[in-house]
Amino acid sequence: MPKHMPPAHPFDDDKLKEECGVFGVIGVTDAANFVALGLHALQHRGQEAGGIVSHDAEQGFNSVRRFGYVRDNFTRQSLMESLPGPLAIGHVRYSTAGSKGAAIRDVQPFFGEFSMGGAAIAHNGNITNAIALRKELIERGSIFQSSSDSECIIHLMARSLQRNIPERMEDALRRVEGAFSIVAMTRSKLIGVRDPLGVRPLVLGQVADGWVLSSETCALDIIGATYVREIEPGEMVVISEKHGVQSHYPFRRVPSRFCIFEHVYFSRPDSIIGGRSVYETRHQIGVELAREAPVDADLVCPVPDSGTPAAIGFSHESGIPYAMGIIRNQYMGRTFIEPTEQIRNMGVRLKLNVNRALIKGKRVILVDDSVVRGTTSRKIKEMILDAGAKEVHFRIASPPTAWPCFYGVDTPQREKLLAATMSEDEMRDHLQVDSLKFISLNGLYRAVGEAEGRNSKCPQYCDACFSGEYPVAPSDMIEQGFELKAAE
C-alpha cells in the first residue's frame, strides 16, 4: 500500500476486507458526478484508491484515477469538469495482499482501444485463473500495463474475433474463472456482469431517464435512484439510451452461491440484499446467536460498528440490556494511523474507548462480527477488564473463519487465521475470556432466511471461509501449493 494512504482502521489487520466497489451510470447529464457520489457511498468496500472513466460525444473518453478517498479527489470542480458526458463508470479499491504498494497503473477502471472503439472496465472480485491466463497471454504477445486481474479481460477481448464489444466481452468471460461483478462501458453502452455463481453483488437502479449499476443499494439511495433488481448470477446486462436494458446469459447456468459474508460484514447495513435489509439480517444473526449460545450476564455490548445490529438482536432475544459499552472515535484523522510499530501497538485504543461508567462491576457480553487473527479481540477484552468488568463473554456473529477467501476479499494466509489452528475452546483460552461462542453455519443460514439451514449437498451460499468448501476451485492458488480441505 502506498505510504501516503493508511489503512481505514488502525486495527484493520484483524478484519477481512472487501476489496472493491463498482458503480456506473448512463443517460444523465454529467454522469461522473453521480458516479463520484455512488463511489463515496461504496467507500467502505475499498479506501485505497478510486477511478472514474466517462464518455462524451465531443471529447471522447476521459479518465481520472487517484489514490485516496473519493471525497478528497472527486469533489474538486476542475477535476469533475474533466469527466464530461452522460455515461461513466467508477471503482473504489483496497489492494489485495499480494499487490500492496501498488502503483497508480493498478487503479481501475482500465481502458482498452479496439478497432470498433474503446471500452473501460472495472471489477469487484477475483479471477481465480488470472495467473495462468496472464502467462498464456504474455506468451502470445500481450503486453500488460498493470498487475490487476481486469487487464486479462481487456487482452482476451482484444484477441476475440467477435464483431462488437459486448460480444467480445462475452467471449473473454468464458475463459475466466472466479467470482466477479463487472461494470464496463463503451461509447454508448453501460455493461454489467455477474459471475455464474453470483458470488459478488451487483444491482440495477433507475435515476430519472437513466440507468445505474452498483455494488450495493446504499449507493443508489445517495443519488436518488430507485432500486430495480439484482443482476442475476451469470447475467450480462447491456444498457443503452436507445434500447434500454438487454439481458444476455454468456455462461452455463449453475445454482447461485452468493457470498454469505456480505450479510455479516461487507455490505452496509442500509443496503438491501435478496429483498431483505442487511440490518434486519444482522439483527436476526444476533437472535440466532442468543438462542444457540445463551449466557447469564448484565449487559450486551457491540464491538462498533459492525457488531451493533447483531448485539441489538442478541439483547432482544436474551432480554439482557443493550448498552454502548465501547465508543468508537469517529474522527480518527490520518495523522495517527501511520502503520508504525509504535502506533500499531496503541492500535485499538486510538479507535475505540470503553465506557467505564457502564462497564464497571458488570458481566459483559461483547458481540463482534468475526474473529480473524484474534489480535483485536484480545485487546478489546483487556480494555473491558481494565475498565472493571467482572466477566467478559464473546459472542461472534459468524462461524470461525478458518479458510482464506480467494474471491476478492483480503484474508491473511491460512496459518494466520486463529480458527485454522485452534478449536473454539483453545481460542477462548488464547483470548483469556470467560466464554467464547460463534454462531453455527446452520444458524447463520437460518438468519439469512434459509429456514432449513445449510443444505450440505447443495449449499445455497459461498461459505468457503468457514467451511473450506470452495465453489470455484482457486486454481492459481492450488498451482502455488494451497491445499484444499480433504474430502470427508
Ligand code: SF4
Ligand atoms: S470465501 Fe467467505 S468472504 Fe469469500 S466469497 Fe466466500 S463467503 Fe465471501
